[in-house]
Amino acid sequence: xxxxxxxxxxxxxxxxxxxxxxxxxxxxxxxxxxxxxxxxxxxxxxxxxxxxxxxxxxxxxxxxxxxxxxxxxxxxxxxxxxxxxxxxxxxxxxxxxxxxxxxxxxxxxxxxxxxxxxxxxxxxxxxxxxxxxxxxxxxxxxxxxxxxxxxxxxxxxxxxxxxxxxxxxxxxxxxxxxxxxxxxxxxxxxxxxxxxxxxxxxxxxxxxxxxxxxxxxxxxxxxxxxxxxxxxxxxxxxxxxxxxxxxxxxxxxxxxxxxxxxxxxxxxxxxxxxxxxxxxxxxxxxxxxxxxxxxxxxxxxxxxxxxxxxxxxxxxxxxxxxxxxxxxxxxxxxxxxxxxxxxxxxxxxxxxxxxxxxxxxxxxxxxxxxxxxxxxxxxxxxxxxxxxxxxxxxxxxxxxxxxxxxxxxxxxxxxxxxxxxxxxxxxxxxxx
Amino acid sequence: xxxxxxxxxxxxxxxxxxxxxxxxxxxxxxxxxxxxxxxxxxxxxxxxxxxxxxxxxxxxxxxxxxxxxxxxxxxxxxxxxxxxxxxxxxxxxxxxxxxxxxxxxxxxxxxxxxxxxxxxxxxxxxxxxxxxxxxxxxxxxxxxxxxxxxxxxxxxxxxxxxxxxxxxxxxxxxxxxxxxxxxxxxxxxxxxxxxxxxxxxxxxxxxxxxxxxxxxxxxxxxxxxxxxxxxxxxxxxxxxxxxxxxxxxxxxxxxxxxxxxx
Numbered sequence: 218x219x220x221x222x223x224x225x226x227x228x229x230x231x232x233x234x235x236x237x238x239x240x241x242x243x244x245x246x247x248x249x250x251x252x253x254x255x256x257x258x259x260x261x262x263x264x265x266x267x268x269x270x271x272x273x274x275x276x277x278x279x280x281x282x283x284x285x286x287x288x289x290x291x292x293x294x295x296x297x298x299x300x301x302x303x304x305x306x307x308x309x310x311x312x313x314x315x316x317x318x319x320x321x322x323x324x325x326x327x328x329x330x331x332x333x334x335x336x337x338x339x340x341x342x343x344x345x346x347x348x349x350x351x352x353x354x355x356x357x358x359x360x361x362x363x364x365x366x367x368x369x370x371x372x373x374x375x376x377x378x379x380x381x382x383x384x385x386x387x388x389x390x391x392x393x394x395x396x397x398x399x400x401x402x403x404x405x406x407x408x409x410x411x412x413x414x415x416x417x418x419x420x421x422x423x424x425x426x427x428x429x430x431x432x433x434x435x436x437x438x439x440x441x442x443x444x445x446x447x448x449x450x451x452x453x454x455x456x457x458x459x460x461x462x463x464x465x466x467x468x469x470x471x472x473x474x475x476x477x478x479x480x481x482x483x484x485x486x487x488x489x490x491x492x493x494x495x496x497x498x499x500x501x502x503x504x505x506x507x508x509x510x511x512x513x514x515x516x517x518x519x520x521x522x523x524x525x526x527x528x529x530x531x532x533x534x535x536x537x538x539x540x541x542x543x544x545x546x547x548x549x550x551x552x553x554x555x556x557x558x559x560x561x562x563x564x565x566x567x568x569x570x571x572x573x574x575x576x577x578x579x580x581x582x583x584x585x586x587x588x589x590x591x592x593x594x595x596x597x598x599x600x601x602x603x604x605x606x607x608x609x610x611x612x613x614x615x616x617x618x619x620x621x622x623x624x625x626x627x628x629x630x631x632x633x634x635x636x637x638x639x640x641x642x643x644x645x646x647x648x649x
Numbered sequence: 650x651x652x653x654x655x656x657x658x659x660x661x662x663x664x665x666x667x668x669x670x671x672x673x674x675x676x677x678x679x680x681x682x683x684x685x686x687x688x689x690x691x692x693x694x695x696x697x698x699x700x701x702x703x704x705x706x707x708x709x710x711x712x713x714x715x716x717x718x719x720x721x722x723x724x725x726x727x728x729x730x731x732x733x734x735x736x737x738x739x740x741x742x743x744x745x746x747x748x749x750x751x752x753x754x755x756x757x758x759x760x761x762x763x764x765x766x767x768x769x770x771x772x773x774x775x776x777x778x779x780x781x782x783x784x785x786x787x788x789x790x791x792x793x794x795x796x797x798x799x800x801x802x803x804x805x806x807x808x809x810x811x812x813x814x815x816x817x818x819x820x821x822x823x824x825x826x827x828x829x830x831x832x833x834x835x836x837x838x839x840x841x842x843x844x845x846x847x848x849x850x851x852x853x854x855x856x857x858x859x860x861x862x863x864x865x866x867x868x869x870x871x872x873x874x875x876x877x878x879x880x881x882x883x884x885x886x887x888x889x890x891x892x893x894x895x896x897x898x899x900x901x902x903x904x905x906x907x908x909x910x911x
Contacts, residue, residue: 547719548756552770552822553746555738562769566760646802647759 291610320441333367371434374424378417382409441596450584453522461530486528494521499593526583537572577637668695676725700868703878749819753831755811757803764799789817809840829860
């Protein structure tokens, strides 16, 4: 290059060099293995050790899985079939799987929970996926009442009058639009409460006697298995998110009473183990309620699980709120949006998006915590499994039952996790 | 005041009326014990363009943020477009929907497209039908020269483009007054011009503008009046020519020598 007289002659490139392929050692599987598996001595040793571990577990586990027995009526029959060889006895799932799914729900009525879960898929579709038809949202609103009626049965008027309470509250809210938000809210809550506490019962009785439209009732004690996990889990998830948003906003409120109610609630519930709340629900609550009130156990459990998740949810969402720059609030204010519009259109869409990992974390935690209801005598899958193992046929079965239950829970939780990642990608608009 | 308005009319075709747009009387504000704004008196006529200058921490931003009550004043009176700002939420919302504001950091809504940023407030505050709001938004996006970005998200735009969107977003509310809080301070030098051009265009159309800025060239080009603030007080105000050529107070002289010195 010395003959170009770098100091004196200007250099001008007139044609650009063509793009070239990277060297072959820098692409494909070879590069990947070199970088990830054999990147230095320690890496190579760790790779070989991992390989050895995988082979060892494969060697131990594969025969157990390969020799699986699916057809047997008891553990001893399983052992006879295996004849001394090691093998899994999945027959225990095959024989008992209806119980694991539905508990003691009357078998001739299995169609009702199945129908309820199919409808659940339809009801959540418009909430989860924007491509689902919007008209389905109306169905999502009435679904909870349909599901309760299908699962518990009885006259249709019970859930109808319960739904009426919401309608009346909404009517009160609309009617008092001119009176300001505070009076509207108080009136709506008061109207709904008065309806539920004093009028709903008699009205339902009158309607039932006038027009007995009923399906066979199923009491809560016959619920069990995964059905109960899903019922408690879905109800808790659906209720704890909106309540959590309200408490997160309440905690940030400038109104001292609302702020202190929120802080007290969150700190109290978060500071107490769920199991104590469940015992409170199952044992203590009856002492505080007026004598003679029959407050369904599953409903009590749902309330407690919801309150528990709500406290966590509120803190997760508060984290999202805190992560939003002040400028977003100011821009919303400067455009003349009032508090609720700013929350709904500007603040919450962003705060919830930031909080998605934490929210889903709470959902997954809630769903798995539903197994704790076994301690208050509800036969969820764990409870059913213990009952199955207590029978003379299946005494001594451990792994198969718990692997099955774990796998089912894992599928649910992994599904939630995948959905949340999909949602994060879909809502990613910041292009960072 | 009268002579100054006349001077402005002489200088250009920009009209200033006698109608009062903003009236601030004996306004005081504290942050805790700290007295940030001291005895502010300011009258802004409709169509006037005011540039507010001063060292950082002098209370410039705080003052214009009081005008749409992003900050609360504790003493005195602020009347915007005939509405007095008090704790009455209805009045505050009324003033805010009449007064546009452009921020240093744009504060666009990152989860909404450019078009949605511009139509959100007209649809939800002014209750304008969506189609009409979109037409208005496109009109103003064309005016700030970025209609082709309408369906992108703020994160995909450069700083200068984002700030022009922020101006368009404010204009979509058809404000009678525009507040600019250091609109070019967060921009690269090459993008400052495109934003200032948009603001000059707005000034030429007779918008009432209050602008906190360090762009003294902009002040000389479009302002009727330059206000110099220091330590929470208005130290000096004058028409731009006099302000720059013949500053009266020592503080102003010092400030100008520092800002124009290099």
